[in-house]
Each structure stands twice: as C-alpha cells, then as structure tokens.
Amino acid sequence: MKKFYSFITSMPFAAFIFLGLAFSMAVATFIESSYGTPTARALVYNTHWFEILWGLFALNLINNLIRYRLFTNRRFTLGLFHVSFLVMILGGAITRFISFEGVMHIREGESADSILSTKDYFYAGFEDQEEVSHVRFSEVTPKQFSTKIDVNGKTVKVKAVGFIENAEKKAIASDSGEPVIDFVFSAPNTQGMQSFSLKKGDVLDYPGFTAGFEVDEEKVINFFMQDGALFMTSFAQLEETTMASQETIDLSPGDTIPVKPMFLYGFDNYRFLIRKFLPSATFTAVKSQVETGEDAVIVQISDGVRQQNVPVFGHSGQRPDTVRVPLGNSSLKLAYGALPMEVPFSIYLKDFQLEHYPGSNSPSSFASEVVLVDQEKGINEDIRIFMNNTLNHRGYKFFQSSYDRDEQGTILSVNYDFWGTWISYLGYFLLIVGVIMSLVNPNSYFQYLAKKLKASSVKVIGILALLGSVAFSASAQSGVGAGIPSIDKEVVTEFSELWVQGVDGRIEPVSTLSGEIVRKISRKSGLYGLSADGVVLSMMAYPEIWQSMPIVKVADKSLEAALGAQNKFITVESLFDANGNYKIADAVQAAYAKAPGMRNRMDKEYINVDERVNICFMVFQGSIFHLFPRERVEDTWYAPGSTASEYTDGDSIFIQSGFQLLLQSITENKSADAVQVLQAVDNFQVKYGADLLPGEKKKNVEILFNKVNPFKRIFPFYLLFGFLLLTVLFINIFRQKQLPSFLRKSFFGFILLLFLVHTVGLAVRWYISGHAPWSNGYESVVYVAWATMLAGIIFGRKYPMVIGTAAFLSGIALFVAHLSWMNPEVTPLVPVLKSYWLAIHVAIITASYGFLGLSMILGVLVMILIVLRRNTNGIKVNGFIGQLTTINEMSATVGLYFLTIGTFLGGVWANESWGRYWGWDPKETWALITVVIYSFIVHMRLIPSLKGVFNYNFASIIGFASVLMTYFGVNYYLSGLHSYGKGVADGVDPAVPASILVLAGLVIWAYVKDNKYEKEQAEDEAVE
Helix, strand or coil: CHHHHHHHCCHHHHHHHHHHHHHHHHHHHHHHHHHCHHHHHHHHHCCHHHHHHHHHHHHHHHHHHHHCCCCCCCCHHHHHHHHHHHHHHHHHHHHHHCCEEEEEEEECCCEEEEEEEEEEEEEEEECCEEEEEEECCCCCCCCCCEEEEEECCEEEEEEEEEEECCEEEEEEEEEEEEEEEEEEEECCCCCCCEEEEEECCCEEEECCEEEEECCCCCCCEEEEEECCEEEEEECCCEEEEECCCCCEEEECCCCCEECCCCEEEEECCEEEEEEEEEEEEEEEEEECCCCCCCEEEEEEEECCCCEEEEEEEECCCCCCCCEEEEECCEEEEEEEEEEEEEEEEEEEEEEEEEEECCCCCCEEEEEEEEEEEECCCCEEEEEEEECCECEEECCEEEEEEEECCCCCEEEEEEEECHHHHHHHHHHHHHHHHHHHHHHHCCCCHHHHHHHHHHHCCCCCECCCCCCCCCCCCCCCCCCCCCCCCCCCHHHHHHHHCCEEECCCCCEEEHHHHHHHHHHHHHCCCCECCECHHHHHHHHHHCHHHHCCCCCEECCCHHHHHHHCCECCEECCHHHECCCCCECCHHHHHHHHHCCHHHCCHHHHHHHHHHHHHHHHHHHHHCCCCECECCCCCCCCCECCCCCCCCCCHHHHHHHHHHHHHHHHHHHCCCHHHHHHHHHHHHHHHHHHHCCCCCCHHHHHHHHHHHHHCHHHHHHHHHHHHHHHHHHHHHHHHCCCCECCHHHHHHHHHHHHHHHHHHHHHHHHHHHHHCCCCCCCHHHHHHHHHHHHHHHHHHHCCCCHHHHHHHHHHHHHHHHHHCCCCCCCCCCCCCHHHCCHHHHHHHHHHHHHHHHHHHHHHHHHHHHHHHHHCCCCCHHHHHHHHHHHHHHHHHHHHHHHHHHHHHHHHHHHHHHHHHCCCCCCCHHHHHHHHHHHHHHHHHCHHHCCCCCCHHHHHHHHHHHHHHHHHHHHHHHHHCCCCCCCCCCCCCCCCCHHHHHHHHHHHHHHHHHHHHHHHHHHHHHHHHHC
16 A cells, blocks of 8 residues: 555656646547537546546645655745645635536516526436436437436336437327427528427517417417317418418408418518427427527436336526426426526616627627615615626625627626635635745755856857848838729828728727738738728729739638639639629538538638628728718718718718719829818818727827838848857857857847837737737737747846747747738727736736747757767767756746746636636636646656656657647637637648658657767767
8 A cells, every 4th residue: 555655646656647637638628629518528527537637636746745845944935836736726626516606697677586507407306206416418428317216116217318419399299298389480580490399388489479379378479279270369460371372361460260281471571380280299309400509318218118218408507497207196307407596685687788899799898787685684785797897795706797689688607616716816826926936046946957057157159150231121012013003192191091990890090901901801911012001992993903803812722723713812803703693602601501610621711702802892882991980989980972861961971972082083183182082081080089089199100000010020030130140059069269249249139129129019009909919819929929039038148049049939929920810900809808817817828938939949959959969079069958958947947837827817817707717618728738748847857767858858849739739729720718819720731740740850860869979978988
C-alpha cells in the first residue's frame, strides 16, 4: 500500500495526470463539436473517472507540497501559489456536488416563485413508488435511466433505450389510444408549413392564430367530435380550397364545419390543412428535419412477459409534461425535463427593457425592472437587473440572461452557490498573490533562472551588418483601370468625411465603411488604383462599368473553375444569364438549407460569393450608405432615395433625390456641384444628428487611422529588423569580431520605435471604438503581437537575440491579422462584452500568448543551434543554447502565470455576467488544457527521465500547439460560446501541415545531431 501511495504521489505520476487531464478534455471538446454538449458531459466531464483524475491531482499536489517543503520561509510564495489550486478544487467540488443552477422565466405583470433546474431529470412514478434521476441524454448516451417498480407483486423494469434529438410526434392508429388530429399550419411570415398533432385538450397557440381540440376556452379554430367524426367552428371567415381543383368556397364564422382531410383552410394569410384524423391513436417519436425544440426518450417497459416502448417527450431546461402509461389498476407516470424548484420569495416583473444599437437589431443592452417580495423577511424592494448587475438574496444570485422574442418577458439565470463561488474566488486571490510574490522572491526558481542567466552571460560578438534603407508603403496600385472614369480627389475626400450609420448601427466616417465594403467584396484595400472611398463612389456613379469588372473574390478553387473566374475574381454580370436569372441561386439556396456544421468548403464559398454580390448591388443602389439621421435616435438612418415622411418637404426631397444630383454631377465632371451636394449632406447630418454624432475630432482621427493603417505598415519593418538582427547574430556565432555597440543600439532603437508606433496605434483604436482593442479576432491578434514585443523588450534588454525573435514573431502575428480571413472592422460590443472583468481577462490571457510564443520561437532557435553545433564551436554554441534555454524557461514561466491568472479571471467575468464561473465551454476548456500542458512543461525538470535541454525546448515547441488551438482552433473550427471573435476559416490552410512537417524535420534532425554530439563528447572524455 505504501508503494502504491508513493507511486500515485510521485512526480512521474503527476506528469501522467497532467497529460491525462489534457487529453481527456481535448477529446471532450471534439465530442461536443460533433455530438453536442450533453454527450461531452455524459462521456467525460460528468463521469466519476474524470472526478477521480482531479482527486488524484489534488492528492499529488498535497504530497508534493510536503515533500518539497513549500511552506518554509524560502519557498512560501511558491507554496502559496500551489495551495491556491487546492482551494480552487475545493470550491469547484462544492459547486459540483452541493450547489445548483436554474432559470426563472417571468412575463411582464406576473410573479414567479420557482425556478427550473439547468440539470435534466427523468421521473418514473407508480402509486407511492417514484424514482427521480439526474440524466444527460444524447443520441450517443441514451441509456441514462433504469429502475424497477412493483406492480401487484410483479417486478416491472423501466429503462431508457433510445433518445431522439429534434423529435416530432407521429400519430399511429391504435385500439388503446385516443383521438388525434394530424395537421400542418403556416403563418404569414414563415416559410413552409409546420406539422402539429392535437389530442383532446391540446391547444396550438400562435400569435394571431389559436386552435384547440375539445377545450373549454373558445379559440379561433375549435375542433370537436360528433358521432365519431371531426368538426370545427371558426371565429373568422374561412376559405376552403380543394387541393385537386383549387376551387374555393367561403365559410361563415360560427358555422359547424365538417372537417375534410387534404382540404386547405385559411384566413388572413394563415393556412392549415388536416392531413388525417385518427379516432384512436397513440404517438411515436420520429426525428424531424427541422428544429422542433423537443426531444424524445424511448422508454422500454417490461414485466418479463410483455414489453412496450413508450416515447417521453421533453427538452433540456423546460418544464416536463407527464406521460401516463396504464399498468394494472393504475398508471405509470413518466416525465423528462427540468426539475421545478421553489424559492422562499417571489419576483414580480414590472417592465422589461431592451435597447438596440441605432438602426440595428443587435441588442445594446437589456434590463429587467423587478420587485423583490419576501414576506418572511418583510422585503418589498424595487430592483433593476441587467448585464453585469445582479440581484443577490438569500444565497440566490439572479442574472439577466435572455428575453422573450416579443420583448414582454425576461429570462433570469439563477445561481445558488455562495460558498463554492467565494472559496473559488479565494483561490483566485491566492493565485495572484502567489504569482506576484514568486516573481520577486529572491529564493524562487524564477529568480534562480535570472541569476543563472546573468552569471552565465556570454558576450555577444559578431560581424558588421550593412543596413540598407528599405521603404514599405501601403499605397494602392498606380493607374486607373481601363474604362473607369476618374473622380476629382476633392469630391472623394468630401465623401469620405461624411458620417454614415454602418450595417451594425455604429456611427462612423464613410471612410471606415468604404474600407469594410471593398475588403468584404475583394479582400483588397483598393481596386484599380482607387482608394476604397473612390471605389464605392465610382461604383455608385458608374454601376454598369463596375458590373463588368472582375471585383468579386472567389476563394475556393473548385468554385472558381465552375464559375469561370480568372485569378480568383469574377464579374457581377457573369453571374446572371441573358434573361437576368441568377446562375448560382439554386446552389446558394441549397447551401443555406444545410445545417452550418454540414456545409462543406464549396457551400461556404457559395454563401460568401452571394454575400459579396449582394453587397455590390447595395453599393450600386446606394442603399448600404445610411447617411441621413432620423429624428429618433434608435431608428435606422435613411439611405439615399428613401421616402422620409417625417421631415419637411424640402428635406424629404433632398433625401430622396439629392444623391442622384451628386452622381449626375460626378458623371458630368461638375466637381464643384458634387462638392456642394456633399456639403449639404454634411449640414443635414449636423442639423438632425448633432446629439448623436461622435464629434469632428474623433472623425478626423478615425479617417487618419484608416489612411495610415499603422499595423499594416509596421509589420514589414518588424519582420525586416527581426530577420536582419537574427541573421547577424547567427553569423556572429561562427565569427570572432565584436559587434559594435552603436549597431546593437540602432537595432534596439528601431525596434523600440516600431513598438511605440504599435502602442500608439492600439491606443488610437481604443479611442476610436470606445472599448479596449481586443474584442474581436483582428484586434486580439494585434494585441498578441504587441504583448509579444513587450515580452521581448522585457527579457531582451541585454540579449539581442530575444529582441530579434520577438520582433520577427510580432511581424508574423501582424501579418496573420491582415490575412483575408480576418475582418478588421471596428464593431460595437454585444452586451455581455461590456464588462471590465472581460477587459482584464482578455488583456492578461492574450498577453500570455506573447510570452508563450516567444518561448516556442526560442525553442526553434535552440533546435537550429543544435543542428549547427560541432566539436569546433561547441563551447560557444552551448553558451548560446544555455542562455536561450534559460530565457525560454523564464518566458514560459511568466506566460504560464499570466495564462493561469487570465483563465480564472475569465471565470470571474463569466460568474459576474451570467452566474457560472466554469461551464466547460470549448474556449475555456482549451485555455485550461494549455495551462495543464505548460504546467507539465515547466515541471519536466523535476522528472529525471524528462529533464534536459533538448527535451525542454522540444516540449516548448509542441506545447505551443495548444495555444494555437485555444486561440484559432476553437474560434474557427469548434463550436462554443465565444463567437464574437469574428473571422471565417474554411478548412486547414496548406501552410499549416507544411509548417508542421518543417518543424518535425528540424526536431528530428536536431535529435539525431544532439545524440551524435553527446556521443562524440563522451568518447572524447573517455580518451582523456
């Protein structure tokens, strides 16, 4: 037993736990992407073996705290850091095993004193016997429930044997059933017809249409039986249409109408058709091709002689309906869904408030005005609940979660987890304190590395490098495309400086929207020598010319060939035949009809091309430019040509016809008249939108930012100086001349200047957008590049190779940010992102990527040095390898600290926003996987079989794959909540496997060379 305990508390077993946790969580994210969250929870997250893994991790951690005496004065800070994980595990255990979550739904003017559990339950009851079990059904895990009941002395087995997602009821004739109406129904604003089945007592309730089958309350359509036949009455005048002949007759309100199968009935664009009426039927469950919002558990009931399968319909998070199955002299009751739980108080909803971004359906914020009523405590208090502002009472915490489609009801998420939350928060606090103290503690391993680096510092020597002046610019192509008339620059400038309401409701300069349009259509910043503003203005003035120009990007090679595109671009007119029919209409419709997860690369590109073509027509017509403010702030601005009845005749006519005058002036080369019209538009905006417009200063800054495009301009210089510096230093390893101090300082000065421009660019983008610049994919990559350069400056003051590596890596990151599958829009934030906790969480966690990226690049450099190492230069190269490995360890340690803090601060953001600090979302799970993997890497030195320079640097290279998966893979290839990181990636870029092969080849080569070198060194020592 002692040996077993020693084994499970050893460092090698700790390494096994690290890798086991990482592997199991990684597999779970792919299970979730393919089969859904319930399956991932049933197979991994909610299993006992997964809990045992975490328990073994805690036990191992406790033992190693004692073994390595981490509570002594010298190591107290490190001990505090490790104890924080034990505290977090304790808090998580309380949350998992004791606390609970739920949802409260309240309509305006109503009260609620109960919640529905977020956990799903299955109930089976017979007389005084009952069984209630927590279940996680999925089509992969259908057998989640089993019980036995006693019926008149006979044992009856009740067990789940199947599960159907998106199930619909199908009525089948049965002697032991009840009357059922099988019909289809369509509403005015819906596509296609929906299937429904009504049994006695059922009601279909749809806005503007209600139908009931022998119910007490009168509905618009009332079905009833008479002498075994089906009849109906209607409060509306119906039309009855014969499907075969299409003959129509009118039916008066109140008439008793014999229902005829396969006859179409309708009123006010509502249509319904009775497919069949079954006087005696039971229901079975079949999989629906559309979203039904209902699932079915197939329950097998067996007494050893007879057996029957019964479908029990329900859905996760919804109040269950009870199914009664006759057994003996009573009925077996079955139900599946959420468990209703009473709370010791009530909440009354006075008003639900939803605000939109101006001119957009995107919610800016939503809130619930409620009254907390607790008679026992004598409380009757008005409270406002909104995102990031919660109601706390008696250990219950209410969060604004969602709302009803008609905006007349609120959905509050409820969390009862006082102790679990605050113990976890204590763990987070200890974690942060432990990290800070460990970094400055002179006895910590981090400080040991710093001292080692200083003591073993090898003077950097090398040769002089000639720096030529290289100029990069983002200017557009020279020369205007053939056949495109030029437009006066003053006109284009005046147009670019107008305000416009963007497609997402943001008020921005036309310059910004023009850039977004051109990039969306062509993935270029300009076309045929024209700026983005010149392109869109020319497209409006000369639509017939631009329809014949190849401007629409086609990214898929197969689709490019199918459409006859040349050089990945196609003309708009080529997508229409001689009769004006849209050639790709059927393909686009078929692509949209598929579930997003089922679309292949060509489907996605059909959708993308269709979007680009539609944007082109919106530009041709001018409808995409909402230039004229409305009197009400929340309304969509008017586009040129709109009918503006709310304004005076003069202003209304100007909105409707003024822009045509502008385009006419452009086509007639009357630049002065065109400028005058644009100035009139500017005056209109100031007159009616003065309170809404951001201000001239912000507009000028944004226009300048668009023109300068600092991040695109600096990345070539990052790459240039980083590459030159690394080249000089690598040559320097094999030469014995001193690198002049002024050259080293020059490199550092140029790179520092680029970093300052980078910093100012981020600050300006923050000022322009009004939020921290790391809210979407483009911004966060730019920020990661900044954090990488910051890490290089911190660690590379005395080590030029670190500065060069960081500059080169930052340049690559900025280059990636401008690839065609990133969209650099300045977009408003959805409500959940309006949180300072989010800003802190994202800032810290993305900064960690810079340090971990630097660690990876240093690992690659060490592999290259190992390949270049010979007996003749071994001492010098080993000195560099030792320095880089030490810096690598320091960078990985800081990166791990930042990543760990950032990950768990994300839990604080989540808990303060929607009441759950950990939900196993793929993004947060992969962040935790990365924490676990890098924890393994930095602890490899404590495991004799794993420690060593080669092993550590190899691990730092492959470990970075988890960072790439966390950042890119989850956002673009897995499902999850983190959908605000905009970007589209279709498949895997060929550069990815090519890079993997190159790195694999380098590592294998380095491994062979390292073994050969070590063998030669051993032989030399033996000879001596």
